[in-house]
Amino acid sequence: MNSSQPIRFAAVGLDHAHIFGQVAGLLQAGGEFVGMATDDPSAAVAVKVRERYPDVPVVEDPDELIARDGIDVIVTAAVPDRRGPIAVAALRAGKDVVADKPGCVTLAQLEEIEKAVAETGRFWSVTFSERFEVPCVIKAGELVREGRIGTVVQTLGVGPHRIGDRGHLGGANARPDWFYDKARYGGIITDIASHQIDQFLWFTGSRTAEVVSSTVGNFANPDKPGLQDFGEVLLRSDNAQGYVRVDWYTPDGLPTWGDGRLTVLGTDGYIEMRKYVDLEGRDGGNHLFLVDHEGTHYIDCSQVGLTYYADLVRDVRDRTTTAAPQEHTFETMRLALTAQQNAAVRGAAR
Structure with a gap:
């Protein structure tokens, strides 16, 4: 080319x-x-x-x-x-x-x-837009690789969503029928928790991992049993652990579609990202909080540059996979699909 x-x-x-x-x-x-x-x-x-x-x-x-x-x-x-x-x-x-x-x-x-x-x-x-398109996550990755919090031993990722979010409806009045059909959307772990599994592998530097346990449920929408409105996953690799919780319970009072958070725990500190909203705090999203031996630190990441799409274009030209290594993408989806397939089913979910 x-x-x-x-x-x-x-x-x-x-x-x-x-x-x-x-x-x-x-x-x-x-x-x-x-x-x-x-x-x-x-x-x-x-x-x-x-x-x-x-x-x-x-x-x-x-x-x-x-x-x-x-x-x-x-x-x-x-x-x-x-x-x-x-x-x-x-x-x-x-x-x-x-x-x-x-x-x-x-x-x-x-x-x-x-x-x-x-x-x-x-x-x-x-x-995986919750990493590739979120500046505070990009910044956190830089800090981790600089050694600011020591060796990463765990990630804690939560991905709450709102069923009626206008931005995700694309102008429609309601979600389409396939949204409530597990065979079509894949289940809540496959659909949403793949984001958090991607972040676990990336932040911990894990090439592979195992699913220790997983659960899905429907606790708020019994009239829509095809919708799994809750999911959780426990992950373990050779060097780290990870916990994921995803749901469709975002209340109307929150000014955005979900209070997505990610905490990265290291041996010398930790980082918390509040991706889309800082409750009763600063305006906007992309808030990063870092705690280390020197104290507590806040970083506004709203101006941090994103590289995924530029990297993709370069990968097409150069026949590389710098935007996301191919094996990483395969492993992320393997773990998500395995966790979904093996999940305990609770509530009205089927």
Whole structure:
């Protein structure tokens, strides 16, 4: 590829609002948006994407767009159970793939993706936006690698969400039917906790880990038994431990969709990130608190730069995986899918 030419990308699957961040990130990094297609053109998110990018051609058949020559990357935020098949088709068509999380919903789908990556030499990157698109998490990673809190021994990650969040609805009045179908969204651990599992591996420097225990439940939505509204996971690697809690219980009184927090415990201190809101405190998000032997410290991370999409563009050109090492992405999804598959089921969940 000529380094002066922009990478060309197409969006296949426009069902989740994360597609807005993915497309915007690739455009900001210098990519050229050359086409879009989706299984459900009437979906609220798909309508908004077409409104936002009226000059980008719409292709009726997603398979035709995947197979089209002259496209370097396929980005997808399809219904989660479609992301794996879309990725495999795109990889085998010679494209790199950038998938919204979860990148797939079964271990069988993950195996097919791994085979396609190995056989084609293309890469599969899953956009774990709670790390890649959150400046305070990027800053915390820098501090950990500088040794500010010693050796990391544990992460504690919580990912509360709100079912009726307007930003995630894409202009619709309610969540689509697939949101309540476990077979389609993959279960709460696969869908949400993959974020926190990614952060556990990254902050602890663990190449692999085991799922010690996991639980899913439905305690607030018995009329929607397909929705798992609570999940937890306990992880252990050779050098660290991790605990994850995710839920759909964010109350209306919170001014954002979820009070996402991450605490990284080291042998010489700890870091807490309040990603989206500082309760009764500072405005906005991206608040980082560090405690070490010298005292307590606050860092406003709102101006910290993000690198994921620029790294992706460079990876396409240089045939590297600096944005997210391929084995790390595979292991994150393996752990999430294993925890989901083996989880104890509580309440009204099925």
